Amino acid sequence: MSSETPHIEERDNVGVKLIAGEEADAAAATVAASYPDAVIEHYPAYISIEVPKRVTFEIERIAEQLGRPYDMPTFLVILSSYNGRINVEDNRITISSELG
Amino acid sequence: MARSLSKAYERVKNIDWEPTYISAADKYVEPTRFFLPKKAVDPFKTFIREYFVMEREKESRHYALLEAAGRLQASNPEPRWMEGMKFALSNLSAIEYSAGRQMGRMARVVAPMELRQGYMMQVLDEMRHTQLEMNVLRHHMRSWRDPNGYDIALKAAGNSVGAGIFRSLSEDFTTCDAVETSLGLQVFIETAYSNMFFVGLSTAAVQSGDQVMASTMLTIQSDESRHMANGYATLMTLLQDDRNIPLIQKAFDKWTWRGHMGFEVGLSLFADYFVKHKTQSAKEMSRQWLLEDFYGGFYKKLEKYGIKEPRWLPDVMRNGEWASHTAAVYLFGAWPVFYHRYDPIDEREMEWFEKKYPGWYGYYGKFWEAYRQMTDADAGMLVTKELGGLPAFCQVCQLPWIFPRPDASTGCTMQHEGRMLAFCSPACKSIFEDDPNHYQGFKSFYDLYDGCDLADVIQNLGYLRDDGKTLMAQPLLEPKRMWTIDDIRRCHYEVASPLKNIAAQAGGGASNGGTN
Numbered sequence: 155m156s157s158e159t160p161h162i163e164e165r166d167n168v169g170v171k172l173i174a175g176e177e178a179d180a181a182a183a184t185v186a187a188s189y190p191d192a193v194i195e196h197y198p199a200y201i202s203i204e205v206p207k208r209v210t211f212e213i214e215r216i217a218e219q220l221g222r223p224y225d226m227p228t229f230l231v232i233l234s235s236y237n238g239r240i241n242v243e244d245n246r247i248t249i250s251s252e253l254g
Numbered sequence: 255m256a257r258s259l260s261k262a263y264e265r266v267k268n269i270d271w272e273p274t275y276i277s278a279a280d281k282y283v284e285p286t287r288f289f290l291p292k293k294a295v296d297p298f299k300t301f302i303r304e305y306f307v308m309e310r311e312k313e314s315r316h317y318a319l320l321e322a323a324g325r326l327q328a329s330n331p332e333p334r335w336m337e338g339m340k341f342a343l344s345n346l347s348a349i350e351y352s353a354g355r356q357m358g359r360m361a362r363v364v365a366p367m368e369l370r371q372g373y374m375m376q377v378l379d380e381m382r383h384t385q386l387e388m389n390v391l392r393h394h395m396r397s398w399r400d401p402n403g404y405d406i407a408l409k410a411a412g413n414s415v416g417a418g419i420f421r422s423l424s425e426d427f428t429t430c431d432a433v434e435t436s437l438g439l440q441v442f443i444e445t446a447y448s449n450m451f452f453v454g455l456s457t458a459a460v461q462s463g464d465q466v467m468a469s470t471m472l473t474i475q476s477d478e479s480r481h482m483a484n485g486y487a488t489l490m491t492l493l494q495d496d497r498n499i500p501l502i503q504k505a506f507d508k509w510t511w512r513g514h515m516g517f518e519v520g521l522s523l524f525a526d527y528f529v530k531h532k533t534q535s536a537k538e539m540s541r542q543w544l545l546e547d548f549y550g551g552f553y554k555k556l557e558k559y560g561i562k563e564p565r566w567l568p569d570v571m572r573n574g575e576w577a578s579h580t581a582a583v584y585l586f587g588a589w590p591v592f593y594h595r596y597d598p599i600d601e602r603e604m605e606w607f608e609k610k611y612p613g614w615y616g617y618y619g620k621f622w623e624a625y626r627q628m629t630d631a632d633a634g635m636l637v638t639k640e641l642g643g644l645p646a647f648c649q650v651c652q653l654p655w656i657f658p659r660p661d662a663s664t665g666c667t668m669q670h671e672g673r674m675l676a677f678c679s680p681a682c683k684s685i686f687e688d689d690p691n692h693y694q695g696f697k698s699f700y701d702l703y704d705g706c707d708l709a710d711v712i713q714n715l716g717y718l719r720d721d722g723k724t725l726m727a728q729p730l731l732e733p734k735r736m737w738t739i740d741d742i743r744r745c746h747y748e749v750a751s752p753l754k755n756i757a758a759q760a761g762g763g764a765s766n767g768g769t770n
C-alpha cells in the first residue's frame with residue numbers, strides 16, 4: 155500500500171450551490187455579468203457557481219433579473235451550500251476565501 | 255425587509271443577561287474543557303421571524319414536489335438505488351435526530367449568546383431533517399414495489415449491525431465535550447462531508463429516478479449552510495484564546511478519523527455501489543469535496559493560527575483508496591443480517607471499478623465471483639460462512655476489521671479490563687486509549703449473538719417478511735426463489751467471535767499489525 159503523505163494545496167476559490175430553478179438562473183446571470191472568471195456549471199438538481207477569492211450576491215440585482223420583488227429569506231431557500239466564509243447582510247451575501 | 259437586520263441583531267444581543275439566582279456552573283449544566291470568551295463571533299445572522307418565513311417556504315416547495323411525485327409516478331426508479339435507500343434512510347434519520355439532541359446540549363453548555371442562538375435554530379433544523387427523511391421513507395414505502403425493509407427502517411437503525419457504525423458516531427457526538435461536538439459535527443461532518451453527500455449525491459438521486467430524495471437532499475443542505483457557519487463561528491471564537499489551540503488540535507485529530515470511518519466510508523460505499531449510472535467515483539468525490547474544498551479551501555488556512563495537519567490524515571488518505579470496496583465486501587457478504595434486496599455488481603461495473611481503481615479486480619474480484627455463485631437458495635451456500643465468517647468489529651467505529659483492504663488489514667487488539675478488544679486501526683485504538691470510558695460500553699454484534707445460529711439472529715432482529723419465514727434481505731433483486739429462514743438454518747452457520755481465538759492464542763496484550 156502506498157503511504158504518500160497528502161499534499162494539500164491551499165485554494166482560494168469560493169462558491170455556492172443553488173437549487174436549480176429560475177431564481178438560481180437569475181442569480182447566476184448576475185454573477186456572470188460581474189465576475190468574468192466565474193465558473194458556472196449546471197447539474198440535474200443544482201447550479202454550481204465558483205469564483206476566485208470573493209463573490210457577492212446582491213438581492214436587488216437578482217430581483218431586477220427576475221423582474222419581481224425578491225428578498226433574502228427566499229434567496230436562502232435556494233442557497234443549498236457554499237464554500238468559503240459567509241457574511242449575510244440585509245441585502246447581500248458575501249463569500250470570501252479569507253479566514254477571520 | 256425594510257428594517258436593518260444587522261442593527262436589530264446587535265440590539266437583541268444586548269438584551270442577554272446573566273441571572274443572579276443561579277451560578278454559572280449550575281446554569282451551564284456540564285463543564286467544558288475549552289475556554290470560551292464572553293463575546294463570540296457571529297454565525298449566520300438570522301432572526302426567528304425570518305427563520306420561519308424561510309423554512310416555511312422551503313417546506314412548501316419540497317412538499318409540493320413530494321405531492322406531485324405521489325400522484326404522477328412518472329419515473330421508473332433504479333432498483334439498486336431504491337433498495338439501498340432502505341439502509342441509507344434508516345440510518346440518516348437517526349443521525350439527524352441525534353444531531354438535534356446534540357445542539358440542545360451545546361446550547362446548555364456554550365455560553366456566548368451568538369453561538370447559542372445558532373445552535374437553537376439548528377435544533378429545529380435537525381428535527382426538520384429527521385421528518386423530511388421519515389417522509390421519504392414513507393413515500394418510498396408506499397410507492398416502491400417492495401416496501402419490506404422501509405417498514406422497519408427506524409427499528410433497524412437501532413438493531414442492525416451496520417447501524418452500529420452510525421450509532422457509535424452519533425453517541426460519541428452526544429457524549430463528548432459539548433464544544434468538541436461543534437468541532438466534530440459542524441466543522442467536520444457538516445462542512446466537510448455533508449456537501450459530498452447531500453449535494454454530490456443529489457445528481458445520482460436524479461439519475462436513479464428518485465427526485466423526491468434529490469429534493470430532500472438539497473433542501474436539507476440549505477439548512478446545513480447555517481450549520482457550517484455555526485461551526486465556523488464556534489471555531490473562530492475559540493481561536494481568540496491561545497489556550498484552546500492544543501484542545502482544538504486534539505479534537506481535529508480525532509474527528510478527522512472518526513468522520514472518515516463513521517461517515518465517509520458509508521458515503522463512499524453508497525456512491526460506488528448503490529449508484530448504477532456511474533459518473534464520479536467515491537474517490538474522485540472525496541478529492542473534490544474533501545481534499546480540495548475542505549482541506550485546501552479551509553483547513554489549510556488554519557495554519558496561521560497554529561493548527562497543524564490532522565494527525566490521522568495520512569491514514570485517512572490511505573484508507574480512502576479502498577474503503578468503499580472493503581465496506582461493500584462487508585455489506586454484501588453479510589447480506590442475511592440486513593433488510594434490503596441486493597443487486598450485485600455486473601461486468602460493466604467491474605470494468606468501471608478497474609478503471610477508476612486500478613488493481614481492483616486483483617483485490618476484490620474473487621469475492622464477487624464467490625458472491626455470484628452463492629445466491630441460489632436451493633444450493634444453500636452462504637458467502638459469509640464460506641469465506642471464513644464475519645470478522646471482528648472495531649470497539650470505537652464498529653466497522654469490521656478488514657480495512658483498508660481485507661488482505662492488508664490495519665486491525666489491532668488490546669486487552670482492556672479483562673476483555674479482548676478489537677480496533678480497525680491504530681487511529682481508533684489511540685482514540686480509545688485517550689478516553690476508554692467513552693467507548694468500552696458499546697455492545698457489539700458478538701456481545702449479543704456470539705454462539706447463536708444465524709437463523710436465530712435474523713429472527714431476533716425481526717428482518718422477516720409478513721409470512722414470518724421469508725427473509726427481507728435477498729442476495730439478488732429477483733431470486734429464482736426467495737431465501738427463507740429455513741434455508742439459513744440449513745446452512746448451519748454459528749456466529750462466532752474471532753476475538754476468542756485471538757485471545758486464546760495470544761494470552762492477552764497481542765497486537766496484530768498496528769504499526770503506523
Ligand SMILES: [Fe+2]
Nearest residue numbers: 350353380383
Ligand atoms: Fe441535519
Ligand SMILES: [Fe+2]
Nearest residue numbers: 648651678682
Ligand atoms: Fe475503528
